[in-house]
Amino acid sequence: MNHQLVSALAGSEGPIVTPSASCFGAVTIDAPEWGADGEERSATAGRLRDSVRFTLELLEAQPQLVKSPGERPRVAYHDSCQSLRQLGLRAEPRRLLELAGYEVVDLPDIALCCGFGGTFSFDWPQVAQRLASWKLDALSKTGCSVLASDNPGCLMHIAGAAGRRGLDLRVAHVLELVAEHLA
Numbered sequence: 001m002n003h004q005l006v007s008a009l010a011g012s013e014g015p016i017v018t019p020s021a022s023c024f025g026a027v028t029i030d031a032p033e034w035g036a037d038g039e040e041r042s043a044t045a046g047r048l049r050d051s052v053r054f055t056l057e058l059l060e061a062q063p064q065l066v067k068s069p070g071e072r073p074r075v076a077y078h079d080s081c082q083s084l085r086q087l088g089l090r091a092e093p094r095r096l097l098e099l100a101g102y103e104v105v106d107l108p109d110i111a112l113c114c115g116f117g118g119t120f121s122f123d124w125p126q127v128a129q130r131l132a133s134w135k136l137d138a139l140s141k142t143g144c145s146v147l148a149s150d151n152p153g154c155l156m157h158i159a160g161a162a163g164r165r166g167l168d169l170r171v172a173h174v175l176e177l178v179a180e181h182l183a
Contacts, residue, residue: 006044006045014047015048015049015054016047016048016049017050017051018048019152020051020080020082020150020151020153021080021082021150022080022151024050024087025082025086025087027044027048028045028048050083050089051175052089052092053089053092055178056095056096059096059178064183065182065183066099066181066182067101067181067182069101069181072102072103073102073103073146074103074144074146075102075144075146075148076104076105076106076107076139076144076146076147077093077094077104077105077107078110078147078149078158079093079110079149080150080151082151089150093174096174096178097174097178100177100178100181101181102181105144107135107138107142108138109141110134110135110138128157129161132157132158132160133161135161136158136161136167136169139169145168145169145170146171146172146177147170148173148177149171155172159171
């Protein structure tokens with residue numbers, strides 16, 4: 001599958017912006033381990049940009065793209081494993097949200113991620129549920145009613161757990177929140 005994706009993208013030009021750190025890491029870091037290496041993959045991987053860094057650079061270069069903030073809504077930010085550990089994204093998503101007019105709050109007591117990644121929640125549902133509960137307990141300490149992340153898997157996991165608890169919580173991708181504040 002990775003080979004098909006790389007082949008499809010190889011004929012394009014310019015940067016290729018990935019929707020999540022998992023997608024970025026699959027082509028730029030993991031593909032050689034899966035046997036998908038070569039000149040075509042290297043050339044394509046060199047053009048890949050993760051969406052958070054790409055958008056952050058855009059807003060830093062063109063701050064006029066963001067509406068002048070009145071109120072600064074508070075948003076709790078959840079680091080995904082791939083973003084934090086694989087790509088080293090820690091300050092970038094927070095800075096991006098701040099540039100878009102949000103006050104970013106870190107989740108307390110969350111030093112480790114759950115490893116939800118893909119099949120984890122299916123293989124170990126009790127563990128996944130416990131970790132989602134742990135995240136929601138940490139979120140409740142922030143007083144935030146919005147939680148952001150850049151990982152669709154994390155967002156679905158947390159939103160599902162919040163729904164089962166009956167919480168009034170908005171779970172949103174960081175880029176969705178940024179888009180709402182664009183001029």
